[in-house]
Amino acid sequence: MKRFAGILSSLALVAAYLAFDPGKAAALFSMAGSNFLVVLSILPPVFVLLGLFDAWVSRERVTARIGEKSGIAGAGLAIFLGSFAAGPLYLAFPIAETLLKKGTGLFNVFLFMGAWSTMKIPMLLFEIQSLGLKFAAVRYAMSFVGIFWIAWALERLLGPEGRRELGERYRP
Amino acid sequence: MDPTTTFVLWGLAAAGLALSWSRDPGKTRQALAKARASAKTVFAPLVTVILLVALALTALPPSVLSRLVGEESGLLGVLLASVAGSVTLIPGFAAFPMAKMLLENGAGIIQVGVLVSTLMMVGVVTLPMERAVFGWRAALGRNALAYGHSFLVGLALWLAFRVWP
Numbered sequence: 001m002k003r004f005a006g007i008l009s010s011l012a013l014v015a016a017y018l019a020f021d022p023g024k025a026a027a028l029f030s031m032a033g034s035n036f037l038v039v040l041s042i043l044p045p046v047f048v049l050l051g052l053f054d055a056w057v058s059r060e061r062v063t064a065r066i067g068e069k070s071g072i073a074g075a076g077l078a079i080f081l082g083s084f085a086a087g088p089l090y091l092a093f094p095i096a097e098t099l100l101k102k103g104t105g106l107f108n109v110f111l112f113m114g115a116w117s118t119m120k121i122p123m124l125l126f127e128i129q130s131l132g133l134k135f136a137a138v139r140y141a142m143s144f145v146g147i148f149w150i151a152w153a154l155e156r157l158l159g160p161e162g163r164r165e166l167g168e169r170y171r172p
Numbered sequence: 173m174d175p176t177t178t179f180v181l182w183g184l185a186a187a188g189l190a191l192s193w194s195r196d197p198g199k200t201r202q203a204l205a206k207a208r209a210s211a212k213t214v215f216a217p218l219v220t221v222i223l224l225v226a227l228a229l230t231a232l233p234p235s236v237l238s239r240l241v242g243e244e245s246g247l248l249g250v251l252l253a254s255v256a257g258s259v260t261l262i263p264g265f266a267a268f269p270m271a272k273m274l275l276e277n278g279a280g281i282i283q284v285g286v287l288v289s290t291l292m293m294v295g296v297v298t299l300p301m302e303r304a305v306f307g308w309r310a311a312l313g314r315n316a317l318a319y320g321h322s323f324l325v326g327l328a329l330w331l332a333f334r335v336w337p
Contacts, residue, residue, distance in 0.1 A: 006220035006300075014227050024230050032226035039218060041178045043211065045185035051207035052188045055199045086177045088262065090221055090298045094210050097305045113314065117293045122177065123268075130268040131275070138332045139285065139325055146321040150314065157313045166307060 042087050050098050059172065063103035070105060078108035079147070082115025092116040100170040106163055110154050114147025217301045224297045225260045232256055234270055238277035241287065245280060250326060253283040257290025258319060260297055267291045285329035289322035 018025050066074040085092065096109050104112075119140065127136040155163065192200040237256065241249040271288045275281070294315050295302070302311040 003216045007216055007223070010220045010223040010227070014223055017227055017231060028226050028230040031229060032222050035222045035225065036219070039222065042181055043214075043218075044207075045181040047207040047211050048185040048204070049181075049188060050210060051203035051205070052185075052192055052200075054206050055203040056192065086181060089292070089295060090214075090218065090301055093298075093301050093305045094214055100305075110314070114293075114318075117318070118289070127268050130272045134332060135285075135329065138329050139289070142321075142325045142328050146318075146324070150317045150321060153317050154310060154313050157317075158310055162307075162309055166310065169307075 039087075039091075042091070046087065046091060046095070050095060054098055054102075057102065059101075059103045062099075066099075066104045066108050068105040068107075070108065074105060074108050075111055078104070078111040079115045079119070082112040082117075083119045083121050085116050085120060086122065089113070089117045097170075100166075101172070106158075106166060107151050107155055110151035111147055114143075114150055118143040119147065214301070217298075221260075221297055221301070225262055228256075228260045228297075229262070229266075234273045234277065237287075238274045238279045241274065241279045241283035243278060243280040245283060249280060249283045250286055250323070253287040254290050254319065254322060257287040257322070258294040258296055258315075260291065260295060262291050281333045282326040282330045285326035286322050289325040290319060293318035293322065 014028065018028070064070070066077050070077075082092070085095075092113055096113055099109050099112065100106075124136060124140060127139070158166065189200065189204075192203060237253075241253045245252070267288050271284050274284050274287070296315070299311055299315065302314070305311075306314070
């Protein structure tokens, strides 16, 4: 029951809104429906790939490539993984969880999240198409700097204590 | 999502499964069980988010937004754009056409920059999902920092388009 509490309360909000503005029902449900289709079209393969990754790739190998001590190459790999991804940011949360379990460094996971949210290459092409090269280039450059300072500041914010806590949560 | 991405993803998953099965059916079953378990965990929050995003975008259509975040709306418009953008996390393929529409309807460049950036990076409705993975401190922190960063993005766009065009 608790699992569906979120769905039920958001349905209640939707119903309350539609009671005020019933004419919007079609627009609202067609938007929700098409987003749902997008999620259905990418969620199953993403989870199958994650499952395969989990079963076949050892923690040691991931840690060596993208772990705490992987340096610039690890950071580059994190950004590469994030920017070639597909789908909205909330799909990145379960993937970040798997990356943490496999021993990816926290800073690199934050970089991955940053790249996923705002630096995806397919999105960049789409941004150039709709908002122009200049808009896209300025925003992309800002994003590149931004995800580094955000990851850096997040590590400081968590402090050694918080970082250790999070690390221990995902230690096998 | 464009069909190519979907096609590539399904193709990769199918090829991966076939390869994995030929090498070790046991490990493949294990992988599929993991896939099913993660799908089960995110399903309910995902449906919730989709409903809330649709609600937010229907309640605040571009025609209303562009009046509120016009070139002359100043700091208040910027703040409004940042709040509207922060409520939901929507992907670029929905955010960019909306931003284009807003600009064509007279919205200001800082306001649109802040809106696009917060839409993509800051998500209040997805906070519970984010917290489940990272804990409150990191989840709130990431959103707060991304919110701050979005103002820098707006400023950079303003400098690029209005000050040194």
